[in-house]
Amino acid sequence: MLKKTFLATLAFAALHGFAANAEEPSVHNQTYICERGVALQAVFIKAKDGSYAVISVDGKLVALREDVKTAEKLFIAVDDQDNYRLHIKGNDAFLTYKDSDPSKAEKTILQACQADIAED
Numbered sequence: 001m002l003k004k005t006f007l008a009t010l011a012f013a014a015l016h017g018f019a020a021n022a023e024e025p026s027v028h029n030q031t032y033i034c035e036r037g038v039a040l041q042a043v044f045i046k047a048k049d050g051s052y053a054v055i056s057v058d059g060k061l062v063a064l065r066e067d068v069k070t071a072e073k074l075f076i077a078v079d080d081q082d083n084y085r086l087h088i089k090g091n092d093a094f095l096t097y098k099d100s101d102p103s104k105a106e107k108t109i110l111q112a113c114q115a116d117i118a119e120d
Helices: 002-018
Strands: 026-033 039-047 050-057 060-066 073-077 084-089 092-097 107-115
Touching: 050 073, 050 084, 060 084
Parallel strands: none
Antiparallel strands: 026 039, 026 107, 039 050, 050 060, 060 073, 073 084, 084 092, 092 107
């Protein structure tokens, strides 16, 4: 419950920060239920200058921005130290980690994630 409240507060703060730049920003909370019953919390923020997400992973919050250069919906971590990538197609998602070393392959962290439609 505390984590959801914190994510909602963070989303509100982000929305407030974007309000000056956006005509009609929106915030959407989403929980994805992944393999082994792991829940992935995400807050999506749409603003005039793009779409963003904040996820809770590995005990921390990670800010991501949408990469519009790809055909799929892909959110990439804003901070290069947190190289997480959230891939979304419809109600399905998976989370990967791309090491800063280009010779290393992208690792799947969470897969088979389904949007919890009870939240919609």
